Amino acid sequence: MLKLHFAPNSRAGRIVWLLEELGLPYDINKMAFHPKDLKSDAHRARHPLGRVPVLDDGDVSIFESGAIIEYVLERHKNGGLKPDVSAPEFPEYLQWFHYCEGMVMPPINTIVVQTILLPEDRRDMTVLGQAQRLLTKSLAPVETALAGRAYLIGDFSAADLMLGHACFMANRSGCVTDDMPNLKAYIARIESRPAFQKAITMS
Numbered sequence: 104m105l106k107l108h109f110a111p112n113s114r115a116g117r118i119v120w121l122l123e124e125l126g127l128p129y130d131i132n133k134m135a136f137h138p139k140d141l142k143s144d145a146h147r148a149r150h151p152l153g154r155v156p157v158l159d160d161g162d163v164s165i166f167e168s169g170a171i172i173e174y175v176l177e178r179h180k181n182g183g184l185k186p187d188v189s190a191p192e193f194p195e196y197l198q199w200f201h202y203c204e205g206m207v208m209p210p211i212n213t214i215v216v217q218t219i220l221l222p223e224d225r226r227d228m229t230v231l232g233q234a235q236r237l238l239t240k241s242l243a244p245v246e247t248a249l250a251g252r253a254y255l256i257g258d259f260s261a262a263d264l265m266l267g268h269a270c271f272m273a274n275r276s277g278c279v280t281d282d283m284p285n286l287k288a289y290i291a292r293i294e295s296r297p298a299f300q301k302a303i304t305m306s
């Protein structure tokens with residue numbers, strides 16, 4: 104049985120969302136989003152940086168949300184979430200799948216550090232402002248790509264599990280503005296998916 108090491112309000116939600124969309128059975132190790140759990144010896148043995156998500160599958164243990172999604176799609180079930188390599192939408196699928204951690208999550212990480220993780224006296228408003236502007240800039244191509252489309256490559260795919268989740272986080276931090284109507288509608292569409300709701304409400 105697949106076992107997901109999870110903490111609430113984190114990228115581990117992407118994997119719950121994936122497993123729920125695919126209807127695959129799994130066990131879950133729910134940890135607090137707190138150093139006492141994430142930086143424990145037990146969890147550092149799974150992830151050297153003490154981060155989530157981590158997925159165990161028999162003798163296999165794998166971290167990095169994108170790698171976990173690829174692993175599950177290849178070894179367990181595709182469920183139509185990844186286009187075939189010969190499909191016309193395959194390059195765009197790859198692009199948006201990786202744009203998530205490559206371009207959108209770095210400024211979100213900084214925003215979370217500067218607004219939640221650091222004590223108030225160590226927060227830097229200049230760094231925060233730069234990250235917010237960079238996030239808005241990184242979302243502009245996504246807004247354009249979504250014109251006339253329900254999801255990033257048309258039909259729902261694993262690229263939405265990655266980048267859609269990041270867009271949801273960006274919206275929560277107030278960086279998806281009213282002049283991004285395609286993104287607003289896309290995030291609402293994602294939020295209405297039962298599998299996503301299960302992932303986001305899991306604590």
Ligand SMILES: N[C@@H](CCC(=O)N[C@@H](CS)C(=O)NCC(=O)O)C(=O)O
Binds near residue numbers: 156
């Ligand atoms: N690129 C990694 C990022 C993993 C990551 O940074 N996870 C965050 C939660 S979203 C975490 O565990 N943070 C805990 C910490 O930094 O102590 C992935 O996609 O899995």
